[in-house]
Amino acid sequence: MNRDKREIRQSVLHTLSLLTQTDYQMQSSQMASSLYKEAYWQEAHCIALTISRFPEVDTIPIIHEAWKQGKQVVLPRIKQESKQMDFYLIHHFSQLEETVFGLKEPKPSEATIQTPTDIDLMIVPGVAYTMEGYRIGFGGGYYDRYLPSFHGTTVSLLFQEQLVSSLPIETHDQAISHLLVPGGVLK
Template identity: 55%
Template sequence: MKSEKQRIRSAVLNKLSTLSMEDHQQLSELIAHTLYQQPYWKKARTVALTVSRMPEVDTEPIIDRAWQEGKKVVLPRINKETREMRFYEVDTTQQLEETIFQLREPIPSLTIHRLPSEIDLMIVPGVAFTDEGHRLGLGGGYYDRYLPYFEGTTVSLLFPEQHIDSIPIEAHDSLIHHLVSTMGVLK
């Protein structure tokens, strides 16, 4: 199963690497615009997401939009030793630092830790997704361990290359409630 997941990851990431910067930006804007029209975005007071890295859908404009709309933004910080992820409320990009894997994460001493119950909407990153909402991440398992404690709404943002027919499923996998793509709302 692991080798099948690795094969899918490699294939999808390889396809994504062919996107030009211009296409990546335009498609990210289209996906974000669709997200902003959804009722779960409109009613969310606290939104959890990550600061994206290539080739993920660009989340920096989404973070800015959330702040403009008066929403609280919470971003994750991972602990590689404990394999845990915690979310911290961030008011400015000055509260971020580059950490392992070139992630931009909150500085705990400058931010406020937020519990899963304090988050309304979580934008969950991933490599590949199915119509049913099954998700294949990068393999660290951080979201797989966090999502069982999260009772809010989950949504993932994806390029067409990330939409696939099937993913090997494990007992700990959580379904994503909504999928937003350049093709509109898939789920």
């Protein structure tokens, strides 16, 4: 019997909240190191990701590494009224502002909007995942609406606690191409 998405989301987020700061940082670092070894990272010129918040895998070091390697970094800005999001090219953190839900998003006046075809690699956030790459996010559906127009590579970084045996899958759900956990590559 499938549990509904809200129950799964609450259960996984509760389990993640029990991670110690030391485990959280160590495992985030292990996943980032694995990511940098992957061909899809090495070949990507433009990488989309988010500014994470605990208990999501820490993306700040990944952004710094992307800049260090000369890669472009694009971050999303959500449009609540249309439930859509756009990605903006940023060059430094001062181009961000705190917005709805306490998110740090690009200031449109200081960043350049990008199209889905500009992005090579998208690091997709989520709460729970199956081994097949299906996911549930935080409930806004923003990635569900964006991913059909994106044809690059998708990857998610997740703690082992985020893996579930099954999820309620809907027709619009798209599997993530690659999954990385602290121990390495799952998919």
